[in-house]
Amino acid sequence: MPRETLDALMAQAATLLHRAGTDSPRLCARALAEAATGLDRVGLVLAGTREVPPETARHYAELVQRRAQGEPLAHILGRREFFGLDFAVTPQTLIPRPETELLVELALECMTLQEARLPHAALSFADWGTGSGCIGIALAVNRPRWKGLLLDIAPAALQVAGRNARHHACHERLALVCADMARPPLPPASLDLMVSNPPYIADSEVGDVMTEVLRFEPHGALFSPENGLRHLQQMAVAARRHLKAGGWLLLEHGWKQGPHVRRLLLDAGLDSVSTRRDLAGHERCTLGRLPLCGTG
Numbered sequence: 001m002p003r004e005t006l007d008a009l010m011a012q013a014a015t016l017l018h019r020a021g022t023d024s025p026r027l028c029a030r031a032l033a034e035a036a037t038g039l040d041r042v043g044l045v046l047a048g049t050r051e052v053p054p055e056t057a058r059h060y061a062e063l064v065q066r067r068a069q070g071e072p073l074a075h076i077l078g079r080r081e082f083f084g085l086d087f088a089v090t091p092q093t094l095i096p097r098p099e100t101e102l103l104v105e106l107a108l109e110c111m112t113l114q115e116a117r118l119p120h121a122a123l124s125f126a127d128w129g130t131g132s133g134c135i136g137i138a139l140a141v142n143r144p145r146w147k148g149l150l151l152d153i154a155p156a157a158l159q160v161a162g163r164n165a166r167h168h169a170c171h172e173r174l175a176l177v178c179a180d181m182a183r184p185p186l187p188p189a190s191l192d193l194m195v196s197n198p199p200y201i202a203d204s205e206v207g208d209v210m211t212e213v214l215r216f217e218p219h220g221a222l223f224s225p226e227n228g229l230r231h232l233q234q235m236a237v238a239a240r241r242h243l244k245a246g247g248w249l250l251l252e253h254g255w256k257q258g259p260h261v262r263r264l265l266l267d268a269g270l271d272s273v274s275t276r277r278d279l280a281g282h283e284r285c286t287l288g289r290l291p292l293c294g295t296g
């Protein structure tokens with residue numbers, strides 16, 4: 001069989017992925033070619049007209065086939081970029097989503113406020129349901145004054161979070177805690193900030209979830225009982241108990257859940273409650289603060 005050039009193989013892969021209904025087939029074909037050849041983006045351009053050794057061509061075809069059958073790109077590559085950082089992901093962790101970057105941006109703003117208010121204090125945060133650790137690690141990397149807890153109920157997820165924390169050299173400021181959101185083993189009034197992207201999809205919405213997500217991502221990270229609100233409510237209750245006065249709670253939630261989450265935060269005694277929209281214009285993150293004087 002004549003050997004094909006890398007450009008030709010990538011064009012065939014893009015056509016195959018397009019026919020399989022894959023999102024962004026050309027980008028996918030390129031990312032998989034990087035994985036199969038070990039070349040970076042520049043290397044791929046420079047090697048485009050070279051013939052590909054049969055072994056590499058076979059490996060590339062296997063990766064493309066997996067993607068065409070619906071396996072997420074992040075699982076095939078074992079990694080996903082989030083907030084400009086590279087994260088290892090496995091089928092045991094939710095794949096970091098671009099809309100979650102809004103939660104990180106808002107948390108960083110709240111951390112800046114806390115640093116200004118408490119210039120000499122030791123500051124600590126918790127990322128609840130950390131999964132790959134993407135939120136907590138992005139915070140730790142960008143705010144070196146802070147220490148953090150990464151909590152998850154799944155030991156397999158915490159292993160991935162630990163790997164990511166070491167990769168980003170912030171593991172010494174982070175502690176991994178295996179815990180249920182309903183019963184966190186933390187002292188009261190101990191945190192300056194709590195952040196979470198909890199499971200928030202209602203079981204009744206299963207029909208709206210992409211097949212690829214349902215087939216390959218952990219359902220425990222996606223679905224929450226009580227119309228998708230149980231974990232969000234647990235977070236509001238935990239915030240009242242575990243935040244210090246003046247501490248912030250930030251939650252990601254579904255685009256229809258804004259009014260419910262604002263109510264949960266107000267019922268828990270938080271103030272300055274507001275919701276921000278994501279780039280698609282959907283209500284996506286709600287935040288609130290435990291009042292400085294009393295707990296209202």
Ligand code: GLN
Binds near residue numbers: 097134
């Ligand atoms: N915190 C992780 C993320 O945002 C995992 C969230 C989850 O498992 N629901 O990707």
